[in-house]
Amino acid sequence: MSTVSPNPPPEPATASAGTDLALAADLRVTLSRATRRLKAERGEAGLSDPQFNVLAILLREGPTSPGRLAEHERIAAPAMTRTVGCLADRGLVRKDEHPTDGRQVVVSLTAEGEAEVAETRRRRDAWLSARLAGLDTEDRAVLTQAAEILRRITAS
Amino acid sequence: MSTVSPNPPPEPATASAGTDLALAADLRVTLSRATRRLKAERGEAGLSDPQFNVLAILLREGPTSPGRLAEHERIAAPAMTRTVGCLADRGLVRKDEHPTDGRQVVVSLTAEGEAEVAETRRRRDAWLSARLAGLDTEDRAVLTQAAEILRRITAS
DNA sequence: TATTGTTATACTCTATAACTATA
């Protein structure tokens, strides 16, 4: 086990304040850099982040309306109208009438769209797992735990 | 609505072969989500990511040319011209003549620009450290090590 | 009247190509 770098002696109760802030700054920079590098790995279509995100939502949650997509991404409806239009033009999504509500539009993934998501994820996972393969068991265990912790605090 | 078979959620990594790929997928999603949440915390000026990044580079590396900034951010020079122009209009950076090379422009942070970076970082660190404060010592140690590991593999 | 989606308009960020000024 790599050493858990025992906390320096001082400051019993209030130590966490300064420590948290230093770790926060360190984590902030590191997470940002890692994410940026990861997103540089893209699929064939070379989709933008917003475009890819829409495909990913559709794959995860199934067909839905532009309004729901906009809400999910916390952007205004007209922006999603354009993004969905772009994806439809490229054949990555399909727009159909809602069966019962004439106002709504149902956006769904095409086979091409699904393949694009899979390809992009495959590349990103490949890049990351190639680097994880260079780590020892201990380090991988740390990252596994870290992912769980980050998931927890990000959910709040 | 008959959904298009949404993907099952990523399985938590277990200790066996093929773990790298599972951990990679898990980390990828987690890092992305954490970073997105962090960047939602912004300073007074409400700068965009590219704008803020320029200020951060200038603070870290000192005055430099638009060309260097563009290279650093891996964007084309004209895009940086506009971003720097925007920041100059808002008084966050200053553009001066290069002392010896008449072609070059020297971009540097103003006091306002420096304050904006500090304010944004303060908010992001505050958000993150507030969540770190809710963790036990062991979890914080894990994140400390994880930051070091991520920094190492991202540098490659 | 409320909801859903679109169109109209404007601003930012990005790119490539062409141009100016300097080295």
Added chain:
DNA sequence: TATAGTTATAGAGTATAACAATA
């Protein structure tokens, strides 16, 4: 000729406001 920066033009993404169609 090469380099640094800008301007011109175009496409994507974002926003707000106004509109059309439907519930």
